[in-house]
Amino acid sequence: MASVDVPVALLGYGTVGAAVNRLLTDSADDIERATGHRLRIVKALVQDPGKEREYPPAGGVLTTDFREIAEDASIAVVAEVMGGIEPAGGYVLELLRGGKHVVSANKQLIARRGAELFEAASSSGVQLRFEASVCAAIPVIKVLRESLVVTNVHRVLGIVNGTTNFVLTEMEGGKTYGEALAEAQARGYAEADPTDDVSGADAAAKMAILATVAFNSRVDLADVEYSGITGIDPLDVAAARQLDMVIRLVGAARLVDGHVDVRVHPALVDKQHPLAKVDGAFNAVMLQGDAIREITLEGPGAGGIETASAVIADITTVIGTMHTGFLQNDAAWRTLPKLPAGDNRSPFYFRLSVEDRPGALAQVAEALAQREISIARLLQHQNGDGAALHVVTHQARAGALDEALAALGGLSDVHRRSNPLPVVSDRGVSELGWA
Numbered sequence: 001m002a003s004v005d006v007p008v009a010l011l012g013y014g015t016v017g018a019a020v021n022r023l024l025t026d027s028a029d030d031i032e033r034a035t036g037h038r039l040r041i042v043k044a045l046v047q048d049p050g051k052e053r054e055y056p057p058a059g060g061v062l063t064t065d066f067r068e069i070a071e072d073a074s075i076a077v078v079a080e081v082m083g084g085i086e087p088a089g090g091y092v093l094e095l096l097r098g099g100k101h102v103v104s105a106n107k108q109l110i111a112r113r114g115a116e117l118f119e120a121a122s123s124s125g126v127q128l129r130f131e132a133s134v135c136a137a138i139p140v141i142k143v144l145r146e147s148l149v150v151t152n153v154h155r156v157l158g159i160v161n162g163t164t165n166f167v168l169t170e171m172e173g174g175k176t177y178g179e180a181l182a183e184a185q186a187r188g189y190a191e192a193d194p195t196d197d198v199s200g201a202d203a204a205a206k207m208a209i210l211a212t213v214a215f216n217s218r219v220d221l222a223d224v225e226y227s228g229i230t231g232i233d234p235l236d237v238a239a240a241r242q243l244d245m246v247i248r249l250v251g252a253a254r255l256v257d258g259h260v261d262v263r264v265h266p267a268l269v270d271k272q273h274p275l276a277k278v279d280g281a282f283n284a285v286m287l288q289g290d291a292i293r294e295i296t297l298e299g300p301g302a303g304g305i306e307t308a309s310a311v312i313a314d315i316t317t318v319i320g321t322m323h324t325g326f327l328q329n330d331a332a333w334r335t336l337p338k339l340p341a342g343d344n345r346s347p348f349y350f351r352l353s354v355e356d357r358p359g360a361l362a363q364v365a366e367a368l369a370q371r372e373i374s375i376a377r378l379l380q381h382q383n384g385d386g387a388a389l390h391v392v393t394h395q396a397r398a399g400a401l402d403e404a405l406a407a408l409g410g411l412s413d414v415h416r417r418s419n420p421l422p423v424v425s426d427r428g429v430s431e432l433g434w435a
């Protein structure tokens with residue numbers, strides 16, 4: 001079969017863009033054997049073409065003029081590996097409207113403006129693919145959209161941010177939050193400004209995308225409730241260890257009675273659970289559905305070459321399916337309501353600092369019992385001027401627990417309280433040895 005030459009353009013030639021060019025050049029023969037197409041990077045949009053680059057492209061490839069890509073009719077596929085919402089969003093929209101296929105590694109853009117971009121792709125009859133935007137090298141979007149197309153996936157649990165997973169794993173080894181974050185920065189796992197990672201915002205964008213694809217209903221970033229790991233105290237890490245658990249930043253997307261619930265919070269994860277075994281900067285996504293029971297995908301969730309492998313896989317899919325329309329529709333074809341705030345149910349862990357005197361514990365139990373929350377496990381130890389109570393509840397409504405904690409906060413015997421963390425375990429209290 002005669003080979004077809006396919007000119008490809010990149011928006012961005014940074015860590016991921018340069019890796020795409022390197023991997024595409026190195027694997028051009030493999031791609032040609034698989035698809036009959038020979039891919040070539042012909043243009044790459046950057047800010048500063050004079051910058052020194054580790055893997056410089058061929059002469060004339062770098063440009064600062066977006067029009068050279070938008071108006072070149074020979075370019076059918078563009079990879080957006082630039083980042084940010086604007087100008088990247090405007091560029092992608094224009095390319096799609098102009099009839100070019102786009103693949104993107106940009107989670108913030110897909111999570112915030114997915115609906116608008118897919119509408120443009122759909123009306124122009126082109127593809128928008130975004131595998132690299134979630135967990136880099138882990139092919140979870142393709143698995144959800146293609147391999148599990150007839151599986152009713154109703155729960156997605158994930159560790160989708162490598163930086164926070166590294167920090168939490170280091171804290172288990174005895175480091176404070178500050179020491180663990182400094183180590184992550186020294187090793188290049190965390191940016192100089194790690195806010196997006198440690199606040200949970202990065203994981204929230206990824207969970208919005210995963211939930212949209214898993215449940216076929218658009219979940220915007222604004223619909224995801226999230227909190228980060230900055231408040232995790234070594235006391236919580238120690239209590240988790242005593243409970244045979246570890247603390248992880250867990251993204252959870254669930255279908256509950258036709259409602260969608262997507263959240264990202266630090267959680268206590270049972271050491272027997274697959275997510276507890278995900279250490280360091282790795283990512284993992286666990287898919288649960290009617291026909292499959294459970295599938296866990298684990299691997300590197302960041303890195304130039306890892307992300308480039310997903311970008312190239314998307315480009316290859318585009319050229320392999322161009323003009324066929326195969327699975328190019330927006331994954332979100334229905335609109336499910338969001339689960340009302342406070343209605344999500346889980347076992348929870350929280351910590352209280354109380355006056356060390358008779359009756360203090362009874363007040364805590366009473367505030368919980370009044371809201372039908374029962375205690376599954378209680379740890380207590382002396383803590384300076386009072387007692388630290390570590391409480392694990394049975395399944396409870398989050399809203400009811402928030403009310404109970406607000407009431408406890410008003411008691412003179414209660415000095416401090418932590419935010420509740422969900423507990424992730426498939427074992428019952430007796431199997432956990434808590435009965």
Ligand SMILES: NC(=O)c1ccc[n+]([C@@H]2O[C@H](COP(=O)([O-])OP(=O)(O)OC[C@H]3O[C@@H](n4cnc5c(N)ncnc54)[C@H](OP(=O)(O)O)[C@@H]3O)[C@@H](O)[C@H]2O)c1
Pocket residue numbers: 011012013014015016017045046047048049051080081082083084086087105106107132133136301302303304307
């Ligand atoms: N790095 C990873 O491990 C990873 C993993 C998964 C997903 N991603 C996603 O991949 C995307 C790219 O990440 P990256 O790490 O490769 O970023 P990066 O190293 O900062 O590269 C960004 C590139 O875009 C260019 N650029 C930025 N703003 C521009 C503008 N206004 N006009 C023209 N060019 C512009 C830059 O030009 P100059 O070179 O001239 O500065 C640079 O080449 C982001 O969406 C990121 O979230 C990255």
